[in-house]
Amino acid sequence: MALWVEYQGGNYNGFQLQLNQPTIQGALEEALARFTGERVRIRGASRTDSGAHARGQVVDFLTSSRHPAERFAPALNYFLPDDIRVLRARPVADGFHSRRSAFSRVYQYRILAREAPSALLRHTHLWVREPLDAARMAEAAQSLAGTHDFRVIAPGHPKDRSAVRTVSRWEVNPAAGSGWEAGTIVIHCEANGFLKQQIRKANGILLEIGKGRQPPELMRQVLAQEKGMDAIPLLPARGLCLMEVKYPEGAFDLPPAETG
16 A cells, blocks of 8 residues: 655654654554554655655555545544645555655745744744845756765765665745745755765755855765864754655556455
């Protein structure tokens, strides 16, 4: 079974299960146990950071429950806290793996750049008082596209695991219009995978560039290991949201013998 899940992560220590800590995985597994009577272990498409959010997280798990798929979302939402919601569920083939079957993840990081903070956006946006030069940030972000070894901006990544990732998009766009989100800059990030804290650290570089404290070429220089990461902040997780996980066509289809 696969579930599509959204959550506001401010009250959780990330997605992945942790002993004696509230996590998204723990809450979902507890809700599944209460609904199905089974203790199951779920797998997530992306292990979002502590405090990060999701609109399009995908999880999968094995179940022998006879409940139809259409019952899972409303039943699980009954048992889940209000800041986690299952949007839909569907049966999938045994070979489906929410993480390994995906070919890309799409994240957004939202920054509110204006003089006054927001009461409405304080849990989902990073507020900065200074004006930001989005054009300079967008110029620097172009260096992130392509295939790179990102270990330099994720120093805690295990040495025995590859840090090479392929980025298909890293774009910086001011929010359109003059409404309640005026002053928001949205950073769109899409890749076949991300290292832990990679997005928040890379966007920390972009923020320093947007403030005029660093030149746009710093991003290229960091990736080429020509310059270090001194004084570059790790941005708070509250501005980060997993928007979508993309899969090849037919990835969810059951083989003919399993249909019905």
